[in-house]
């Protein structure tokens with residue numbers, strides 16, 4: 001029903017992805033935002049905290065303890081890792097869909113979670129029914145699931161950059177290197193030494209070398225796509241900008257290719273995916289900023305016999321909030337593109 005309004009709640013709306021969810025959902029033709037929650041700011045108008053919403057969303061923030069979950073169709077959890085799982089456990093028996101933006105249910109087992117997140121999982125059963133929410137790759141799983149694990153920001157760009165090659169089982173194992181860069185909002189709203197202005201401004205650095213938790217998330221999805229165990233080298237970097245991710249992915253293929261074949265492979269793979277734009281030139285972060293697009297340039301380097309795939313997304317949108325809304329559209333069975341037509345903000 002096109003005029004049906006689905007009732008949703010945004011849990012953890014004082015953060016960056018929570019506020020971006022509010023921006024998109026408030027313009028979604030089939031959504032009514034029933035609750036916006038914050039524990040540390042409950043009682044204050046949402047627009048006090050996020051002034052861009054003044055006279056648009058002035059409703060008061062409430063505690064997550066006080067919401068009537070039975071009245072909701074969809075809950076978005078914009079909470080840190082290790083916090084989301086408690087809410088999923090508490091609300092799982094209500095007849096509503098839960099879309100979790102954290103990493104709590106993205107991996108395939110609690111053991112892997114503990115190994116990469118450094119803490120035990122407290123809701124092991126949740127893994128059973130969770131779908132990995134990459135809409136371009138797993139739409140059918142997403143439509144069937146009541147718990148959707150929204151992918152991480154780096155994994156979104158990284159997975160989309162090489163998915164066509166893995167799907168065709170064309171990649172030589174151990175040959176993949178992913179060099180990724182993110183703007184600061186990827187680190188969340190709380191300031192730290194790492195995100196202090198003078199440590200970031202006019203600076204650029206790698207972090208999490210060899211140990212970043214997104215390594216396993218990407219490996220698991222590539223393994224899933226290609227039906228074999230995949231290992232990758234993944235290195236994230238912190239860019240001195242607000243938002244945006246650019247990844248450069250390198251892979252050796254099992255058989256030789258050409259630029260024309262590579263481009264057609266990507267174009268065909270993403271032909272019916274409205275938010276992936278396969279390009280013939282390099283993408284930049286400003287080409288996608290503020291939008292749900294992922295732009296990809298697949299390049300065959302004849303000299304080194306390598307694929308170089310460059311992908312750009314907005315970490316807060318395609319890497320988080322708009323991806324969550326895309327998942328909502330799929331799980332509710334409404335138009336896939338509803339509410340997601342933001343044109344990138346450039347310059």
Ligand SMILES: NC(=O)C1=CN([C@@H]2O[C@H](COP(=O)(O)OP(=O)(O)OC[C@H]3O[C@@H](n4cnc5c(N)ncnc54)[C@H](OP(=O)(O)O)[C@@H]3O)[C@@H](O)[C@H]2O)C=CC1
Nearest residue numbers: 012014015016017038039040078079101102186188189320
């Ligand atoms: N930022 C990004 O680019 C991306 C983020 N994600 C993931 O999405 C989730 C939300 O991210 P983001 O919006 O950036 O995070 P923020 O840190 O900006 O916001 C998280 C919010 O969660 C609430 N919260 C509730 N309980 C706790 C707790 N125990 N400790 C800390 N905060 C708590 C806080 O609000 P309050 O205290 O007011 O209740 C806080 O504002 C995270 O899991 C993140 O990893 C995923 C992809 C991209």
Ligand SMILES: CC(=O)N[C@@H](CCC(=O)OP(=O)(O)O)C(=O)O
Nearest residue numbers: 102103152153154182183186187
């Ligand atoms: C710049 C920056 O700090 N980025 C975050 C990733 C944010 C994100 O997408 O991921 P999760 O939901 O998996 O936390 C980081 O590297 O931890």
